[in-house]
Amino acid sequence: MEIFSKMPQFLSDIIEKFFGKNGGSVLGVDIGSSSIKVVQLRRQKGRAILETYGELALGPYAGSNVGQSTNLPVEKVVEALRDILAEKEVNLTTRNCGVAIPFASSLMSVIEMPAVPFKELSQMVPIEARKYVPVAISEVSLDWSVIPQDRDERDDKNAPAKTEVLLVAIHNNTIEKYSEIVTKSGLSSTFFEIEIFSTMRSILDQEVVPVMILDMGATSTKLYIIERGILRSSHTINRGGQSVTMSLSKSLGISMQEAEVMKREKGLPGEASGIGLKDVIVVTLDFIFSEANQVVLAYQKKYNKNISKVFLVGGGSALKGLEEVAKKSFQTEVVCGNPFGKVVAPAFLEDVLKTTGPEFAVAVGVALRKMQESE
Numbered sequence: 579m580e581i582f583s584k585m586p587q588f589l590s591d592i593i594e595k596f597f598g599k600n601g602g603s604v605l606g607v608d609i610g611s612s613s614i615k616v617v618q619l620r621r622q623k624g625r626a627i628l629e630t631y632g633e634l635a636l637g638p639y640a641g642s643n644v645g646q647s648t649n650l651p652v653e654k655v656v657e658a659l660r661d662i663l664a665e666k667e668v669n670l671t672t673r674n675c676g677v678a679i680p681f682a683s684s685l686m687s688v689i690e691m692p693a694v695p696f697k698e699l700s701q702m703v704p705i706e707a708r709k710y711v712p713v714a715i716s717e718v719s720l721d722w723s724v725i726p727q728d729r730d731e732r733d734d735k736n737a738p739a740k741t742e743v744l745l746v747a748i749h750n751n752t753i754e755k756y757s758e759i760v761t762k763s764g765l766s767s768t769f770f771e772i773e774i775f776s777t778m779r780s781i782l783d784q785e786v787v788p789v790m791i792l793d794m795g796a797t798s799t800k801l802y803i804i805e806r807g808i809l810r811s812s813h814t815i816n817r818g819g820q821s822v823t824m825s826l827s828k829s830l831g832i833s834m835q836e837a838e839v840m841k842r843e844k845g846l847p848g849e850a851s852g853i854g855l856k857d858v859i860v861v862t863l864d865f866i867f868s869e870a871n872q873v874v875l876a877y878q879k880k881y882n883k884n885i886s887k888v889f890l891v892g893g894g895s896a897l898k899g900l901e902e903v904a905k906k907s908f909q910t911e912v913v914c915g916n917p918f919g920k921v922v923a924p925a926f927l928e929d930v931l932k933t934t935g936p937e938f939a940v941a942v943g944v945a946l947r948k949m950q951e952s953e
C-alpha cells in the first residue's frame with residue numbers, strides 16, 4: 579500500500595500521552611480521484627488538535643500509477659478505505675466522520691430571482707431550479723440560500739430589485755453511492771459535504787473582499803470565487819497534476835511512473851536529458867492559469883470588484899516552483915493555502931504540514947465541521 583504523508587508514529591503516541599485517549603476524536607474523509615485523504619482531529623479546550631492524517635494513492639487500485647486519477651467502482655473505493663482505516667502507520671482510531679463529495683458530482687449555479695418575500699421565494703426557487711438542473715427535480719437533493727446584498731448594492735437605488743440565490747443540487751444516486759461506501763467500509767458518517775465548502779472552511783479567514791481558491795487535482799483544476807464567506811462562482815478546468823506528468827512522459831519519452839517521480843522530485847527547476855523541465859511543464863500551467871485569469875476578469879467585470887487574493891490548494895499545487903509561476907500569471911496576491919493553520923500541531927511538524935498541507939484542504943475542512951458538530 580502506498581501511504582504518502584502521515585503523522586510520525588511517535589508523535590501520535592506523544593499526543594495520546596498528553597491528551598489522553600481519543601474519546602472525542604473526529605475524522606474528515608476526502609475521496610479524491612487520485613487519492614484518499616483522511617484527517618483526524620480532536621477538540622481540546624476549544625481548539626482543534628491534529629491527531630493524525632494520511633493519504634492513500636488510488637491509482638494502484640485501478641491498475642495504474644500513484645498520482646493518476648481513477649474512476650473506481652464502489653467495491654474498490656471500499657477496499658481502499660478499509661486499507662487506510664486498518665493501516666497501523668496512520669493509526670486512525672475513530673470511525674466517526676464526515677465525507678466530502680466531489681464538486682463534479684454536484685450542480686451549482688447562482689440564479690437571479692425577483693426581490694420578493696422569503697416565503698414566496700421558497701415556492702419559486704424549486705420551480706426555477708428546473709431550468710438549471712438537467713434531470714427531474716425529484717432525482718436530486720436541492721439546497722439553496724439567498725446571497726445577501728452588500729452595502730453598495732443596497733444603497734444603489736437605481737439597481738433592479740433582484741435577489742441572488744445560490745442553488746446546489748446533488749443527484750440522489752451520488753448520495754446513495756456515498757452512503758453505500760460509508761456503510762461498507764465501516765465508517766459512521768453524519769454528513770456529506772460538497773468539497774468546495776470544506777475547502778472554504780479550512781482555508782479562508784473571514785475575508786470580506788472577493789478571493790479565489792484554485793484547487794489543482796489530478797485531472798482537473800477547480801476554481802471557486804468567494805466573497806464575504808459566500809461562494810459566488812465556480813468553474814472546472816480540464817487540466818491538473820496528471821496533465822503535467824503526461825506532458826513530461828511524452829516529451830522525455832519516459833513512462834508515466836518515471837515522469838511522476840521526476841515531477842515530484844525535481845519540479846519546475848529540474849532538468850532531464852538536457853531538457854529544462856520548466857519548458858515542458860509551463861505549457862500546462864499556462865493553460866490552467868490563463869483560463870483561471872479569464873474567470874477572474876469575468877467576475878471583476880460583472881461585479882466591478884477585484885479579486886484580492888488567490889489561494890493555491892490541491893496536490894497539483896505542491897509542484898516545486900509552481901507558486902512563482904502562479905505569482906507571475908495573476909495580477910493579484912498569490913498564496914499557498916495552509917489548511918493546517920487552523921489546527922494545533924507540534925511546532926516541528928510545521929514545515930512538513932506546510933508542504934503537504936495544500937493536499938489536505940478538503941479533509942481538514944470536513945474534520946473541522948465534524949468537530950463543530952460534536953460540540
Ligand SMILES: Nc1ncnc2c1ncn2[C@@H]1O[C@H](COP(=O)(O)OP(=O)(O)OP(=O)(O)O)[C@@H](O)[C@H]1O
Nearest residue numbers: 610611612613645795796819820892893894896897
Ligand atoms: N509533491 C508534488 N509535486 C508535484 N505534484 C504533486 C505532488 N504531490 C502530488 N502531486 C500531484 O497532485 C495531483 C493530485 O492532487 P490531489 O491529491 O489534490 O488530487 P485529487 O484530490 O485526488 O483529485 P480531484 O480533487 O481532482 O478529485 C497528482 O497529479 C499528483 O501528481
Ligand SMILES: [Mg+2]
Nearest residue numbers: 610611795940
Ligand atoms: Mg481533491
